[in-house]
Amino acid sequence: MAERPRVYKTEGIILRRRNLGEADSIFTVLSAHEGKFDAIAKGVRKTRSRMRGHLEPLTRSRLLLARGRSLDVFTQAETVAPYRAIRDDLERSATAIYCAELADRFTIEHAENPGLYELLLAALEALDGGSPPGAVARYFELHLLSLMGYELQLDACAACRGRLEPVETLLSANAGGLVCERCRAKAGAGRLLGVRAMKVLRYARNVDIGAFGEVRLDQALAKELEGAMAEVISHFLEREPRARRFLEIVAALPGRENALAPGIVESEQGP
Template structure:
């Protein structure tokens, strides 16, 4: 077996046998890795507590046939300590981990931009300077951009016109009156401005937004993300409870089952 070292964020864990765990980690250089951490469920484990979700760690692994084996772990940033004690931040963080896991489909395929985005998102969430849902929506939008599916927000996703009137998930973002498909949402101009601020990292503008626009933004972003993933994000159910505001589900618009090619959709 070959030995390698990398740093990563623990995305999820699952039990294996009586004392082991399978750890899924998004790493800086290797991409998504699934490894076995042997004996970590025993009370005398050397590094069991270091391999919990949200942890940013430096680790050493042996390459195995199906699963690698974790042999050493050092904590770089224990983001979980600040996140798990606050329910809104915990639910937002869980949704971030699940999204990063879903967007990095292949194992051991380098995903540096997604890794850096996740580390930055968890750090911002742990610091608590911005509302958790703003951090989550910013992460969603930027993750979509990294994957090549950032929504068009400044001009019509279909024809490029600047006079936009609605937001259509199946079209790839904002659309003008002529291109607006049936069932498209009509968000407030302030909501679209908030989405632009979150995508660009303009935190002063995002922090100054009103609650009703944040709620509308969260619904649109969650629906847009889940439509592109083709499956729901399970963690969002808990996010809804934490914020006491139901997030919009992806609507069943005509053609929603077939993703149309859209040359005007912003791509990373």
């Protein structure tokens, strides 16, 4: 087996940072071919550091690293995409932080997953480009589960594989998807979804994130989907993501209670 080069290049998205000592920081990075990994940037918090600003969380950067005994070491960093529109908007920032946390928590270190990298990249670009934050979050959740081996069964009963009627139906994480009325009692906890919500999830599964961002959702439908997917995510993580609380705080800020993100309008018609 060939020995890995001591110095290597990669492109990655910075998921989070942890300060170490007076001037150093440890960053968690997600890249297409190195997977998720931690690396240390020495002296990055000093004013004159050349890497300062290029390793901020939610930044896509071109990286040069040297392999270390316990942690690899950043030697160069160059910003590819700073995603300024995300940083300038609290709701978009909160949603991006949430997606980054899910990418972090659902993966182990050094497990190569190009699909996950591309999914997070698409979510950040959609948020930066003006797509509704709620739509981006739902799309990311659904496709993340599929990539991690937890794809939800949406076309037939997850328990008996029977036909689903166009009526209110249980979404059960324990069963692995939608459950017909006959199997509901043995499926465990879940959330009832209306016909429109089920159609939205199926559509999200089959289109790209740009197309899904154009779907018109009224506020009630958006909340229904948010609550259902929150239960599913918490089931598979066995905890509630920390960033979800931040999302709730942002949503409760004055002036946002009845406000919809751009691209989401009040409508009685399903997608």
